[in-house]
Amino acid sequence: MEYRVPFREGVVYREAKPTGQFAHENFPEARYAIDFVVDLDTEVLAAAEGKVFSVQRGSTTHFRPQDLIGMDIEEIKKLANKHTNYVCIEHPDGTFTEYLHLGPDVPVSEGQDVESGKPLGYTGQSGVMSESHLHFNAFKLTEGGIRSIPVNLCEK
Ligand SMILES: [Zn+2]
Numbered sequence: 823m824e825y826r827v828p829f830r831e832g833v834v835y836r837e838a839k840p841t842g843q844f845a846h847e848n849f850p851e852a853r854y855a856i857d858f859v860v861d862l863d864t865e866v867l868a869a870a871e872g873k874v875f876s877v878q879r880g881s882t883t884h885f886r887p888q889d890l891i892g893m894d895i896e897e898i899k900k901l902a903n904k905h906t907n908y909v910c911i912e913h914p915d916g917t918f919t920e921y922l923h924l925g926p927d928v929p930v931s932e933g934q935d936v937e938s939g940k941p942l943g944y945t946g947q948s949g950v951m952s953e954s955h956l957h958f959n960a961f962k963l964t965e966g967g968i969r970s971i972p973v974n975l976c977e978k
Contacts, residue, residue: 823913825869826938826978828858828921828958835860838955843895844887851968855959856975860945862954866921868940869958869975872913879928881905881948890950898950906949909942917971922957923949939978 829835838857839846846852883905890898907924925946930936945956960973 823870823915823917823973825919825960825973825975826867827975828867828869828942828956829860830865830867831978833860833864835864838953840887843891844950846970849970850966851961851970852957852959853970854972855957855970858956858958859953860956862945862947863925864945864956866909866924866942866945866956868909868911868936868938868942869919869960869973870911870913871938872911872919872936874930874932874934874936875910875912875918877909877928877930877932879907879924879943880926881907882926884923884947885950886952887950888952902950907943907946911936917960917962919958919960922959923947923951923955 836859838859846855906922908922910920912918921942924943928943930942959970961968961970
């Protein structure tokens, strides 16, 4: 697929890589994920066309990683899964992209076809996170589970 940066033209962002216990490379499912540091309430757009695979909305809860130090990683994952608003899109080539830590309102639903650039909601504070960012990840489903893949994002 050709994937675009998941924000409108002109949005100022910075790519960050968390380190330590929550480093993406610690998790095969998130190995190549990108944390886009952007202002809260920045509109998030689909990186490519596809069909909405799954959605979670309605959460207004987030936890700071530093408050969870010492907690079992599986417990943290459960906490994150429960409280993270997200959209996951399945693309025609069989890849998926996911957009995490959205605000509570997500304007797309499971099964909906979306064009590249379709608004998916706004960056918010949900799940496990410190500074305001969008966690963006492209992945494939393999026999071993979810495997993050590296992608090039073009500016639109
Ligand atoms: Zn992340």
